[in-house]
Amino acid sequence: MTTTSEPTWQKSACILCECNCGIEVQVEDRRLLRIRGDKDHPSSAGYTCEKPLRLDRYQNGTPRLTSPLRRRPDGTYEEIDWDTAITEIAGRLAAIRDEHGGDKIFFYGGGGQGNHLGAGYGQSLQAAVGAKYKSNALAQEKTGEMYVDGRLYGGHTKGDFEHAEVVVFVGKNPWQSHSFPRARPVLKEMAADPARTMVVIDPRRSETAAMADVHLQVRPGTDAWCLAALGAVLVQEDLVDHAFVRDHTTGAEPVLAAYREVDVADYAARCGVPEDLIRTTARRIGTAASVCTYEDLGIQQAPHSTLSSYLNKMLWILTGSFAQEGGMFLHSTFAAIAGGGSPAAPSGGSRRTRSPLRRVAGAASDLAVAGAVRLPAFLPDLVAAPAARALRGPVAAVATGGGAPGAPARTPAAERRTPVTGARIIAGLVPCNSIAEEIDTNHPDRFRAMWIDSVNPAHSLADSAGFRKAMRALDLSVVVDIAMTETAREADYVLPAATQFEKWECTFFNVDFPENVFHLRAPLMDPLPGTLPEPEIYARLVRELGVVDEGVLAPLRRAAARGTTQYALAFFATVAARPRLMGLAAYLLHETLGPTLGGARSAAALWGVAQLCALNQPAAVARAGFGGPGFEPGNRLFRRILEGEAVVFTRDEHADAWDYVRRPDRRFTLEIPELVERFRALADEPSSWTSAEFPVVLSAGERRSFTANTIIRDPSWRRRDADGALRISPADAAALGVGTGDAVRVVTEAGSAVATAEVTDTLQPGHVSLPNGLGVVHPDGSPGVAPNELTSVHHRDWLAGTPWHKYVPARLERA
Numbered sequence: 001m002t003t004t005s006e007p008t009w010q011k012s013a014c015i016l017c018e019c020n021c022g023i024e025v026q027v028e029d030r031r032l033l034r035i036r037g038d039k040d041h042p043s044s045a046g047y048t049c050e051k052p053l054r055l056d057r058y059q060n061g062t063p064r065l066t067s068p069l070r071r072r073p074d075g076t077y078e079e080i081d082w083d084t085a086i087t088e089i090a091g092r093l094a095a096i097r098d099e100h101g102g103d104k105i106f107f108y109g110g111g112g113q114g115n116h117l118g119a120g121y122g123q124s125l126q127a128a129v130g131a132k133y134k135s136n137a138l139a140q141e142k143t144g145e146m147y148v149d150g151r152l153y154g155g156h157t158k159g160d161f162e163h164a165e166v167v168v169f170v171g172k173n174p175w176q177s178h179s180f181p182r183a184r185p186v187l188k189e190m191a192a193d194p195a196r197t198m199v200v201i202d203p204r205r206s207e208t209a210a211m212a213d214v215h216l217q218v219r220p221g222t223d224a225w226c227l228a229a230l231g232a233v234l235v236q237e238d239l240v241d242h243a244f245v246r247d248h249t250t251g252a253e254p255v256l257a258a259y260r261e262v263d264v265a266d267y268a269a270r271c272g273v274p275e276d277l278i279r280t281t282a283r284r285i286g287t288a289a290s291v292c293t294y295e296d297l298g299i300q301q302a303p304h305s306t307l308s309s310y311l312n313k314m315l316w317i318l319t320g321s322f323a324q325e326g327g328m329f330l331h332s333t334f335a336a337i338a339g340g341g342s343p344a345a346p347s348g349g350s351r352r353t354r355s356p357l358r359r360v361a362g363a364a365s366d367l368a369v370a371g372a373v374r375l376p377a378f379l380p381d382l383v384a385a386p387a388a389r390a391l392r393g394p395v396a397a398v399a400t401g402g403g404a405p406g407a408p409a410r411t412p413a414a415e416r417r418t419p420v421t422g423a424r425i426i427a428g429l430v431p432c433n434s435i436a437e438e439i440d441t442n443h444p445d446r447f448r449a450m451w452i453d454s455v456n457p458a459h460s461l462a463d464s465a466g467f468r469k470a471m472r473a474l475d476l477s478v479v480v481d482i483a484m485t486e487t488a489r490e491a492d493y494v495l496p497a498a499t500q501f502e503k504w505e506c507t508f509f510n511v512d513f514p515e516n517v518f519h520l521r522a523p524l525m526d527p528l529p530g531t532l533p534e535p536e537i538y539a540r541l542v543r544e545l546g547v548v549d550e551g552v553l554a555p556l557r558r559a560a561a562r563g564t565t566q567y568a569l570a571f572f573a574t575v576a577a578r579p580r581l582m583g584l585a586a587y588l589l590h591e592t593l594g595p596t597l598g599g600a601r602s603a604a605a606l607w608g609v610a611q612l613c614a615l616n617q618p619a620a621v622a623r624a625g626f627g628g629p630g631f632e633p634g635n636r637l638f639r640r641i642l643e644g645e646a647v648v649f650t651r652d653e654h655a656d657a658w659d660y661v662r663r664p665d666r667r668f669t670l671e672i673p674e675l676v677e678r679f680r681a682l683a684d685e686p687s688s689w690t691s692a693e694f695p696v697v698l699s700a701g702e703r704r705s706f707t708a709n710t711i712i713r714d715p716s717w718r719r720r721d722a723d724g725a726l727r728i729s730p731a732d733a734a735a736l737g738v739g740t741g742d743a744v745r746v747v748t749e750a751g752s753a754v755a756t757a758e759v760t761d762t763l764q765p766g767h768v769s770l771p772n773g774l775g776v777v778h779p780d781g782s783p784g785v786a787p788n789e790l791t792s793v794h795h796r797d798w799l800a801g802t803p804w805h806k807y808v809p810a811r812l813e814r815a
C-alpha cells in the first residue's frame with residue numbers, strides 16, 4: 001500500500017497590500033492549494049486578513065498571456081516570438097531616442113504591490129534609452145505627503161500604533177486597508193483599552209470609525225478645516241510641547257501665528273463637526289503621553305491633499321510625540337521606491353558617521369591595508385579623497401531609487417517641471433493627472449513612447465477614456481503584464497511576465513520600527529512557459545540596444561568568480577571610472593554577478609542594494625547582526641536575504657529615530673512658506689466644490705472586503721457585494737425613490753455608469769461611494785463600475801497634482 005504525502009509548505013508573502021504579510025503555501029499542479037500565515041515571519045508573526053487565502057484567484061483565476069503580442073493595423077493582436085519582440089521594440093525605442101531624444105520616452109509603473117524587483121532593471125532600460133521622466137501609482141496617492149515629509153525632516157514617518165495612547169486615523173480605514181502589521185488585532189486591542197483613545201476623521205462611518213472612541217464625521221472634502229481647528233485648539237489653549245518645539249524644530253513661529261488666527265467655531269462649522277467635539281478631541285491629543293497619526297487616500301485624493309498632510313503632521317509635532325514608545329518615528333530603508341539620489345545626511349548610526357560614498361572608498365582602503373583583498377590595478381587612486389566625488393553617482397545608482405519609501409529627493413535649486421504642462425515633479429514622479437496631457441498634444445516636447453510595467457493605468461488613473469485616447473496618440477506603447485488588462489488592450493506590444501509566485505520577487509515597502517524587515521520571496525513554481533520575469537525582459541532589451549560592451553562585463557565576471565569582496569571593489573571602481581554606466585548598475589549586476597547565483601539571477605541587483613543599505617546605515621545594520629569590515633556587512637546581509645525568508649536588516653532604539661532626520665542640525669523645519677500661506681487662506685476659501693448640476697460627492701474607489709485593486713481580476717472571488725454596490729444614504733435614496741438592489745445612474749462631467757444601490761446609514765446625505773477594482777474585463781463577466789470612467793483629470797491638488805478620486809462632483813438618476 002502506498003501513501004501520498006501532502007505538498008510541502010513553502011514560505012512566501014501576501015501581495016495584496018503594502019504590509020506583505022508572511023504566508024506559507026502548499027502548491028499542487030501550479031495551484032496555491034492551501035495558504036496560512038507564517039508564524040516565523042518577524043513582522044506579521046502569523047497574522048493575515050482573509051484576502052491572501054484567495055491568492056490562487058490571482059495565480060490561476062485570470063487567463064494568462066503566454067506569448068509576446070504585436071498589434072496589427074486593424075487593432076487585433078498576433079503572437080510573435082521573444083527574439084522578434086525584443087529586436088523590434090529595441091529598434092523602435094532607439095529610433096525615437098535618436099530622432100526625438102530619450103526624454104520623449106516615458107516610463108510608468110515598475111511593479112504593483114509586492115512586485116518591485118524588476119524596477120531596478122527597468123531603470124537600466126531607462127538609462128539605455130536616455131529617458132528622464134517617469135511615474136507610478138504613488139503620484140496619484142502619496143506625492144503630497146512626500147513633499148511635506150521632505151520639507152519637514154527629509155524622510156518617511158510611521159507610528160507605533162500598537163502602544164500609542166491616542167491614535168488619529170485621517171481618511172484611513174485600516175480595518176480594510178491595513179498598512180501596519182497585525183492591523184485588525186491592534187485595532188481590537190486599542191478599542192478594548194479604556195486608557196487609550198482612537199480618533200477617526202472620515203466623512204463615512206467606516207469599519208474603523210465604528211470601533212473608534214471619537215469619530216469626527218467631516219463633510220466630504222473639508223478635512224483641512226477640521227485638522228486646522230484641532231491644531232488651533234492645541235496652540236490657543238497652550239497644549240503645545242514647547243520644550244520639543246524649542247529643542248527640535250526651526251521656523252515654528254510663523255506656523256504658531258497662523259494657528260492663533262484660526263476661528264475654531266467657524267472652521268468647525270465648515271467641516272460639519274461640533275465645536276465642542278473638536279475641542280474635546282484636541283485636548284485629548286494635547287494631554288496624551290503619546291500620539292501617532294495615519295493619513296491615507298481619504299485625504300490624499302481629496303481637496304487640499306498636501307495641506308491636509310501638513311496639518312495632520314502638526315498634531316504630533318506640536319505635542320512632541322516623536323522618537324518614543326507610542327509615538328511617530330522615521331525609519332531605516334532597504335531600498336527606495338521614489339526619489340533620487342542618496343540621503344542628504346547619514347542615517348542609522350552615529351551622527352558623525354561618514355557619508356556612504358566615503359564609506360565605500362574607506363571600506364576598500366581598509367581592506368587593502370589589512371591585506372584582506374587584492375585591489376584591481378585601477379582602484380588605488382579611487383580610494384583616496386577624490387573617491388567621494390567619483391563614487392557619488394554609483395553609490396546612488398546601485399539602489400532602485402533614492403531616499404526613503406515615500407520620501408522626496410532633496411529640494412533641488414531649480415524645481416523640476418514636466419515638459420508640456422509645467423506640472424511639479426515630486427520625488428522624481430510626474431503627476432498622474434498630467435500624463436495624458438503630456439502625450440495628447442502637438443507640443444514639440446510631448447511624450448512619444450510609453451513603457452508600462454505591471455500596472456493598469458487605463459483603469460486606475462483619472463479619466464480612463466482620456467488616457468486610452470492618449471495611448472493611441474503615442475508612436476510606441478509597450479505593456480509588461482501577466483494578463484490582457486485594460487491598458488494592454490491599447491498597447492502596440494504586450495510582453496507576458498511571470499506571476500509574483502513564479503519568480504524571485506520582493507517589496508520595498510519596508511517601514512517597520514524598531515526592527516525593519518525585508519523579504520525576498522523565492523518562487524513557488526517555475527514561470528509559465530512563454531513568460532519571463534521582468535529582470536530578464538529588461539536585460540534582453542539592454543543587450544539588444546548594445547550600450548554596454550564585453551570589455552566592461554568580462555572583468556566584472558572574473559571578479560565575481562573570485563568572491564563578493566573582490567567583486568565589490570571591481571564593481572564600484574568600474575562605475576566610478578565610467579560614469580555613463582551608473583544608471584545601468586542593475587544590468588551590470590544581472591550580467592556579471594547574476595550567473596553566480598544560479599536560479600536566483602534576478603536577485604543580483606539586491607547585492608548592490610544590500611551594500612548601500614549597510615554602508616548608509618552601518619550601526620543599525622550591525623545591530624541586526626550584519627557587521628564586519630569593509631564590504632562584509634553588505635555581503636552578509638545579501639547572503640541572508642538569498643535564503644528566501646523575511647530578514648530583520650536593521651535594529652534601532654526609539655532614540656535612533658533622530659538619526660534618520662535628514663537635516664544637518666537634526667531639527668524639523670516647520671515653516672513651509674507656500675503651505676503656511678495656503679493654511680491662512682482657508683479662512684476665505686469655499687469648502688464645497690459641488691454645483692447645481694453635480695450636487696452629490698462621489699467617492700470613487702472605496703476599499704472593501706472583496707476588492708484588491710485589479711490584481712485579482714476573477715469576479716468569482718467576491719462572495720459578497722459581487723457587483724460593487726453604490727453606497728447611498730437613506731435620505732438620498734428616499735429623495736431618489738430607490739432602495740437596496742435598485743439600479744442608479746451616476747453622472748459626472750467625465751461620463752456616466754449604472755450601479756446597484758446599497759442603502760446604508762454609514763454615509764451622510766450628499767455622499768455616495770463606489771469600490772475600487774471592479775469593471776475589469778474577464779471571460780466570466782465584468783461586473784461593477786470601473787470608477788475612473790467617472791473621474792476627471794481636471795480635479796487635482798493645487799501643489800502635488802494628485803487626483804480628487806474621493807471628491808468627484810456627481811448627480812444621481814433612477815435607471
